[in-house]
Amino acid sequence: MAKNVRNFVNRAFMRTVDLDLLQELLAPYAAELKFDWTTLPADEAERRDALFILFKDGGEDFPDALLDALHCILTLSTPNGARALQEIADEKGVALVPESELAAPGDGKHLTPRHLALRAYLRHPGIFERAVHRQAFFAASPLRLVGARRGVVVLNENAAAQGAFKAACSVFFAKRYLGRICDIHWYPEAGLINVLIEHGMNAVTTTVEEEGEQKVRTIREMTLDAISFDPRTGHIKVNARSLVERRELVRLFATHLLADPDFFAGPGSDRLYTLAPIRSGGAPWKFKNDWDEDLKEVFVKQVDVDEAEEGHTGRGGSPWSLSMRDTENALARLYEMVPDIDLGVLRIETIKLLLRFEVDGRKRDVLVTIRPNNVASFRDHMFEARIFQHLRENGFVQSPPALPAVASAA
Structure with a gap:
């Protein structure tokens, strides 16, 4: 638990955090912490240093309720967390940060994801709880x-x-x-x-x-x-x-x-992704992303091939396997190193693509792993909807079975 406290506060954060917000966070636990805000130094810099030491050295003595609050705030102290908070606030027509604070000197540069998470926890608990819950819907390998x-x-x-x-x-x-x-x-x-x-x-x-x-x-x-x-x-x-x-x-x-226990148990229920476009395209294959101005570059970082039967999942099923890695194009490197290779008769077990986005002048690299039949995983879920659109546009998402829609359920 003390580690959560040390992760929550660093010197850069303590130099810029709104001390009124920090006081509001600590106030309910003052008696348990044996801490009196009024005893802090009058000088602001010294006051911030004293608070930094309190968090750094006193974590093991913090009450459980405060530790839980810090853990939840840390969960949203990321770009994805800040995005979730802002999206939910926009849906509800709520301003997370007053206009006066945005217009203050410094142009809002202190409004880091951690600061936004702290403010939301204190001032907008409903939005904060919804954002914490939303994070649970994202995992690297669902x-x-x-x-x-x-x-x-x-x-x-x-x-x-x-x-x-x-x-x-x-x-x-x-x-x-x-x-x-x-x-x-x-x-x-x-x-x-x-x-x-x-x-x-x-x-x-x-x-x-x-x-x-x-x-x-x-x-x-x-x-x-x-x-x-x-x-x-x-x-x-x-x-x-x-x-x-x-x-x-x-x-x-x-x-x-759904009133149907076998709804997801049918044949082909796990056949969501395919690497057929790469098998048929071979060395000249290119990722199509002209429609997305934010996606600046795509690198093929790794290609794993073997001679297992197409549709076989996981390792095994082949007496050999070959994993090719490259900083820019592992597919081209594969053909360079093994010029006679024919992917049309082999299985591509895994491919890893690095998608380089540029948002608000900042580069964001997202490593996407595709492993048929049902693995398409990545960690930065800020781009989830867009990444799956790219996968569909490039033919990696299997077409759904031609089954009739239904009008009602029992």
């Missing part, structure tokens, strides 16, 4: 599947279906982790059905210091799992700690909210 139909009606507004889904999730996680809490949050947004599942993890016993004494405490950490379903396409994305949990959440969602 489970993605496509369902049996498109245009399906989701029972997310049916109270009985909601209750049955919550009860089933509660039973599953209670058996798995022996916890008693399982809450469901619903976030329909832009045609998507977003569901957040909050539940306890295994209990952990740890040694803590309380009032100068060493004591043993047992805690049960809470975690957030997330489901995002697009009824228009039948695609579902699930973020959870293990594959077992991701698959079970898919099954429970299909059972109780």
